[in-house]
Amino acid sequence: MIPAPATVHSAGIDPFLLTSRARIAGDPDAASVLTHLLDALLGETFPIADEGEIALTVDGTGAAESYRLSVDAAGVTVVGADSAGLFYGVQTLAQLVERTADGVRIPAVRIDDAPRFPYRGVMLDVARHCFDVPTVKAVIDRAALLKLNHLHLHLTDDQGWRLHLDSRPELTARGAGTAVGGDPGGFYTKDDYREIVAYAASRHITTVPEIDLPGHTHALGLAYPDVAHDPVVTPDVLAHGERAGEQPPRRGEPYEGTAVGFSSLRIHDDATYDLLRDVLGELAALTPGPYLHIGGDEAHGTDPADFAVFIERASAIVAEYGKTVVAWHEAGAAPGLARGSVGQYWGFVVPLDGMDAKARAFADGGARVILSPADAVYLDMKYDAETRIGLEWANGPTSVRRSYEWEPAEVIPGLPESAILGVEAPLWTETVRTLADIDELAFPRLASAAEAAWSPATGSSELRTWESFRERVAAQGELWTALGIAFHRSPEIPWPESR
Structure with missing residues (x-):
């Protein structure tokens, strides 16, 4: 991950397997950004839906431009304090995507991140x-x-x-x-x-x-x-x-x-x-x-x-x-x-x-x-x-x-x-x-x-x-x-x- 997040905790549990069945839900602008990044990286377009395994939302809490990202086997959640924070959380999420012998996965992790300087x-x-x-x-x-x-x-x-x-x-x-x-x-x-x-x-x-x-x-x-x-x-x-x-x-x-x-x-x-x-x-x-x-x-x-x-x-x-x-x-x-x-x-x-x-x-x-x-x-x-x-x-x-x-x-x-x-x-x-x-x-x-x-x-x-x-x-x-x-x-x- 570039730049390094403020705090990163490895969950020590199974990763999320990113298959063609995965859906992206939540903020439409952030969803569009993520689909573009995933399409460039994997050559595959993931559907945007009302509900999905990858949830992108803004909750209005926390420092400006901050976000929280959580991954487990069931899905991915990115929550931004504001739209900028969600945008940055999506950038981090795209960086976490890994190709392995068993398929594409996102490691189980919890990230709380905010910028040092404005x-x-x-x-x-x-x-x-x-x-x-x-x-x-x-x-x-x-x-x-x-x-x-x-x-x-x-x-x-x-x-x-x-x-x-x-x-x-x-x-x-x-x-x-x-x-x-x-x-x-x-x-x-x-x-x-x-x-x-x-x-x-x-x-x-x-x-x-x-x-x-x-x-x-x-x-x-x-x-x-x-x-x-x-x-x-x-x-x-x-x-x-x-x-x-x-x-x-x-x-x-x-x-x-x-x-x-x-x-x-x-x-x-x-x-x-x-x-x-x-x-x-x-x-x-x-x-x-x-x-x-x-x-x-x-x-x-x-x-x-x-x-x-x-x-x-x-x-x-x-x-x-x-x-x-x-x-x-x-x-x-x-x-x-x-x-x-x-x-x-x-x-x-x-x-x-x-x-x-x-x-x-x-x-x-x-x-x-x-x-x-x-x-x-x-x-x-x-x-x-x-x-x-x-x-x-x-x-x-x-x-x-x-x-x-x-x-x-x-x-x-x-x-x-x-x-x-x-x-x-x-x-x-x-x-x-x-x-x-x-x-x-x-x-x-x-x-x-x-x-x-x-x-x-x-x-x-x-x-x-x-x-x-x-x-x-x-x-x-x-x-x-x-x-x-x-x-x-x-x-x-x-x-x-x-x-």
Whole structure:
């Protein structure tokens, strides 16, 4: 089972034999989810009936998103505290299905489960490479399997602006045509975005859109050059381009490279904030979830004092529209950041250069922090030096074991667990072009992030160890294959065919 449940008790009695006569009863949405999973895994459709051996219900008791699962020889019962809890219980049930010499069975077990953290996310960068709506939906389906409940969409960056907005149509007319490496660009219409948000919600996933500001804004400057400074081409930017064989950024020209930190907005011009009000207001109206992400990372082309002014004004605009600000941890240095803003920490498991202090500043302001330590849960890192795609800057390659062996409560000294909102695994897409690429880098390491976000603390149970995790991941190979997930068959995992 991935992620590991809070409590599991083996009943020590006969299992439930899942035959073609088994019927599924109860909540129709949950029943539909289970039939889909069982059909993919077993190639057999089980009937949904008013009464059945597999009962799926919501009883309204217990913690949010929690569920109780019980299996014996007579049948299976999954009871959710709410519809999300029932949905997650169904995911666990599908993972318990076993093929044996005597047929298909579900072991006798009793599970009481609830998430450790309320925010459990995955980020998809659609700015460096743009992915069509079916691909984004596939990512949502994969996240739901692992009980993740937030999809962070990185919609804008130097290489492209990916959401059409009626108030500022030039953003996509001029800023969406390219991607890294000269690949085709693209953008989502408002109807596309609504479709993604609704599809995610049907799987109990909240969409968190990001407009990255005030850096990572070269594409914005193509559309509205009056609010953007010329690129700040530092020796580091030039050296990066030489290593990667990329041209440096130039004002008025689309950027297809992968350097960061060279772009900035005009911090003291009213036109900048007029644009932000249009963009953030229209995006807020499109987004039913509580969060708007305003970036704030790697603004090396912005003077620190100007950065503080910008974060204060931009976060106030988000608050005006009734949304909670999310920002990368650098924004914690801005004293005027809107109170209650959520910080997202992307430093290392062992913080460097005062990154932890900036993250703690969010908690000092009465808010909480999302943990995305780059050397543990950045899915775009290579597994090892030989990995076909991916990067290595976050302390070198990230093995599956390293992606697992970290403890959220120990990352930022002085940050109490109560100040941790959750865990998110970002997938930046400089080297990622297809769903197969996404799968290769995300699986199985996304399972590590999911377990850090959902399950009890590291070492608190016999399941929360690397040795247990690698065995449980191996057991998911059949289900992942059945669902078409092109996961990386890491040699760290004892996949059944390699035993």
